[in-house]
Amino acid sequence: MEISFELNGEPVTVTVEPYMSLVDMLRAEMDVKSVKKGCEQGECGACTLLIDGAPVTSCLVLAPQVEGRHVTTIEGLEKNSLMIDLREAFIENGAVQCGFCTPGMLLSAYALLRDNPHPSMEEVKMGIEGNICRCTGFTKIIEAILDAVERIAPE
Amino acid sequence: MEYDKILSDILGREDFLVVGKNVVRTDALDKALGKAMYTADYVPRGTTLLKVYRSTVPHARIKSVDTAEALELPGVEAIYTGADVTGNNQIGYALPDQPFLNDEKVHYIGDPVALVCARDEYALEKAFQKISVEYEELPAMLDIDVSLSEDAVDIHEGGNIALTTRIRKGDAEKGFSEADVEVEETYWSPYQDHMYIETEAAYAVPEHGKVTVICNGQSPFLVREKVAHVLGWSLNQVRIIQALAGGAFGGKDDQGPLVSAYAAFAATKLGKPVALVWDRPESVSYSNKRFPARIKYRSGATEEGKVTAVEVDITLECGAYANRSPFWLWRQTAHAAGPYEVDNCSVDGRAVYTNKVYGGSFRGFGDLALHFAAETQMERLAYELSMDPIEFRLRNVLKVGSRTTCDQVLDHSVGLEQCLKAVRDASDWSSHREPVWEGSKVRGYGVGLAYHGISTSRSTPDWSAASILLNQDGSLTYRTGIVEIGQGSPFGHIKIVSEIIGVPPENIRIELPDTDSTLNAKPTHGSRGLMLGGTAAAKAALTLRENMVACASELFEVPYERIALVEGRAYDKEDPETSVSVRELAEEMYNRGYDPGAYGYFKAPKRFFDPETGLGVNYSVYTFAATVGEVEVDTETGETSVIRVWPAMDCGKAIDPLMIEGQIEGSISQGMGFALMENMELKDGLVINPGFKDYIVPSSMDTPQIEPCIIVEEPYRHGAFGAKGVGEPAIISVVPTITSAIHHATGLWFNTIPVRPWTMHKALKEAEP
Structure with a gap:
């Protein structure tokens, strides 16, 4: 079937089987490889992306469900100022090790800070609860997100 | 050559340019942009x-x-x-x-x-x-005791014991006769899945x-x-x-x-x-796990607090295949007394086949299970002797000149005592000797030590190799067979190279290992990636440096000794105005006939191992670690949380302190998972929790407060700038630290991990008067 949606601000139309998951459509049909597959159970968070701005594990979404919606992956926020602050904070705080969870983690962190620019540490932990990182033990990721809060330019 | 003295002896400098400093990893940007490519x-x-x-x-x-x-x-x-x-x-x-x-x-x-x-x-x-x-x-042999029973069916030709190990050091029975107290317990540590996010x-x-x-x-x-x-x-x-x-x-x-x-x-x-x-269920159900082990452990000590003997009996569960069990079991055997000098050791081990998923390599490689047993024994002895657990340990820890379980004399680079004293002081240990209650919750403090022989066990020849190419434009191409798995060893290598040739790390590109163009660095395991691979990198860099210096010397018409390489330039130390950029120098090297490529091959010192007695020089060097941890047990729900951890490590020389902290924090999380949460559930040999839904790993919500890692630097003379491996030693002390703190809080001993809420709840109920 044919699906039309907006990917990172660009309208796209793809032909897929109706039972294909969103992560598979993006990776296999559209070469969007930043969306990682880690569990296909909605548990690890590696495939996190934004649908109409909300963080979602794309392995639990069927491709036809994004018809007419706005899908944002990490590529779409490359030049976004909040994402730049987050990215730099991640890099400088040692929050990136193997990097496999990083795109999904950054997208969850982005959604958190966009909606709550001054989160407490507990709120940061809750904001990334759905993203598993097996390398860092989360400490540097949490520190990086709190550091990004400091970096955000006042409006 | 003493590699820990490169800075003073060869580079003639007092201060490091990049080594020992936190430098942003060159691979982090691509990863954060989502552009990094995985298989x-x-x-x-x-x-x-x-x-x-x-x-x-x-x-x-x-x-x-x-x-x-x-x-x-x-x-x-x-x-x-x-x-x-x-x-x-x-x-x-x-x-x-x-x-x-x-x-x-x-x-x-x-x-x-x-x-x-x-x-x-x-x-x-x-x-x-x-x-x-x-x-x-x-008939399926689904338990080590079934496999070892008289009417067992052989899984492989030759029986169900894949191999045995043995160490006899001193006279264990004589040692026990000198002891005033003795404890004997049996410990069980189960499978653990790696749960890397990429399958x-x-x-x-x-x-x-x-x-x-x-x-x-x-x-x-x-x-x-x-x-x-x-x-x-x-x-x-x-x-x-x-x-x-x-x-x-x-x-x-x-x-x-x-x-x-x-x-x-x-x-x-x-x-x-x-x-x-592979999909996730395949990865969890069928790939190798941490080998389960049953360790029967008898220890004796005098009233003065000196351990006189240990008798250790290890039964390792291989699962269906031996896989890496010979290496794993020998490591446990060689480390059996824990990080202590014990004159009388008797150790026996056997690796046993069962019809279950096979065990294999996993961070800590046998030393996790071994230290869980050995350290809990130390806790029990301290308790029997009414001695402070840290004071008791300090009377026994390995020091320079000590002999290990396998009678290896530690002649240098032994910083365990400093680590232990540092975490004792940082955590204000003596003020926290009583458990603290708040409602149904009780908090306690615990301690754990670790030592881990770096690289492969026994006398297997150990070496590594690396290569560097200085391109005409002054950029550099670095090749190592040590792989990037998150730990960042290859980046550590280029910091070492950068320090030696004075070119910033960002000018050195790390190529993916490719067996058609990369030299064999041997495996990325045993915490050897930085120590062995990095020393090969240092050797390559030293050769390239010689060529660069020789060319600059010819160019400036000054003696070789007067040339310095820093910040991407070569200059005359006596006349710093006379200088060239590395770009110009590279061009000159190609034109004047100085080799712009260099390779480094590093062979670790020869070791000696006697498979009959188990004695010898099993490892080139050991990394040491100590942790103090605070846990909270909710006596109503049985839930245990790790609240705060103070880590210390003797890593020889910290090439990148931030990355070492990353290894330690990740290890605390993974060790905490093993101690409190993670468990493979098998039914009739089938893994029934093959995913993150049912196999619970720590999430951000479980993250304790981890204090800055105290880095102790007792340099290793055969490691570049004195560095020793870090990745595995970081996890080993975590499990016994947690169980020690649980005992301090609740008075309960646990010989089996994980201690999950229902296990704790049951134990608390049973302990009620």
Whole structure:
């Protein structure tokens, strides 16, 4: 079937089987490889992306469900100022090790800070609860997100 | 040459440029942009997919395999069984007990029986339903005691004991006769899954008489060896390109070669590219786990607090195959007394087959289970003696001049005592000697120590190699076979190179390991990546530096000794105005005949090991660690949380303190998971919790407050700038620290991990008066 949606601000139309998951459509049909597959159970968070701005594990979404919606992956926020602050904070705080969870983690962190620019540490932990990182033990990721809060330019 | 003195003896400087400083990793930006490529990301659209068809019974003889109906299905391209293997159908690492494709017997639920190639996952699934295997089932040995019982059925020819180990040091019985107190307990530590977020994968592309495999192993040259072995080809017909790995923790060291061999085998048979990407249930159910171990431990000490003897009996559960168990069991045997000097040690070990998923490499490699037992014994002895657990440990810890369990004399680089005193003081230990109650919750403090021999065990020759190329424009290309699995060792290498040739790390590009152009660095395991690989990098850099200095010396017409290389320039120390950029220098080197390429080969000092007595110099050097931790036990729910941790480590020399902290924090999380949460559940040999839903790993919500790591630097003279390995030593003390704190809080001893809420709840109920 044919699906039309907006990917990172660009309208796209793809032909897929109706039972294909969103992560598979993006990776296999559209070469969007930043969306990682880690569990296909909605548990690890590696495939996190934004649908109409909300963080979602794309392995639990069927491709036809994004018809007419706005899908944002990490590529779409490359030049976004909040994402730049987050990215730099991640890099400088040692929050990136193997990097496999990083795109999904950054997208969850982005959604958190966009909606709550001054989160407490507990709120940061809750904001990334759905993203598993097996390398860092989360400490540097949490520190990086709190550091990004400091970096955000006042409006 | 003493590699810890490169700075003063060769570079003639007092201060480091980049070593010891936190420098932003050069690979972090691509990873944060989502542009970093992992194995599955290289697979083009439309590539033939491969899936391993596995046994559904734990122990059986294969009577027949019928694939005819499956082969008729649309989209199914080929199915291969053991009969198709024309090279070698034997892939056991240490013992020849593991078939590549099982054609006679299966030994666990998940044993590979056939390789199915199809155009997509749906065709694969249909094919799986149509393959039929007729088994003659055999009794399943699902427990080490069943495997060892008199009426046990042999899993492999030669019986169910894969190997035994033994150490006799001093006279254990004499030691116990001198002891005033004795404790004897049996400990059990179970399987642990690596749960790297990226599953096992390989993508193989065949050409005439050659195959290229992109994969996520940990030892590209071992991958090459296994692939060539299975195909019956020579090494130069196989090219392995190691992609970035999305976590590995040892697991991919064992699985990488196998997954690559399946993909390469199918691709060469089929004559077209093939991709094999495991799904999560496959990864959890069928790949190697941390080996379970039962450790019976008897210790004795005098009233003065000196440990006089230990008697340790280790039963390691191999599962279906020996895999790396000989190395694992020897490591446990050689470290059996823990990080203490004990004059009388008697250690026996055996590795036992069962019809379950096999164990294998995992961060800490045997020392986790061993230290859980050894450290809990130390706690119990301290308790029996009414001594402070840290004070008791300080009376026994390994120091310079001490002899280890295997009678190895530690002649330098032993910083354990400093680590222990540092965490004692940082945590204000003496003010926290009483548990603190608040409502139903109680908090306690615990301590744990660790030592871990770096690199491979026993007297296996150990070496590494690396190469650097100075390009005409002054940029540099660095090649190492040490792989990037998150830990950042290759970046540590280029910091070492940068320090020596005075060119910033960002000018040095790290190429992916490619066996056609990279020198063999030997595996990325045993915490050897930085220590061995980095010293090879240092040797290469020293050679390149000589050429750079010689060229600059000719150019400036001043003696060699007057040339300095810093910040991307060469200059005359007596006249700093006389200088050239590395770009100009590179051009001159090409034109004047100075070799712009260098390789470094580093051979670790020769060791000695006697397999009869178990005594000898088992490891070149040890890394030491100490942690103090605070836990909170909710006596109503039984839930245990780690609140705060104070870590310290003697890493010889911290090449990058931030990255060491990253290893330590990650280890605390992974160790906490093992101590309190993670457990593989098996029913009749089948893993019944094969995913993140039911196999619970720590999340951000479980993260304790981790204090800045105290870094102790007792340099190792055969490691670049004195550095020793870090990745594994970081996890070993975590489990006993947690169980020690649990005991402090609740008075309960736990000899089995994990201590999950229901286990704690039950123990609390039983302890009620």
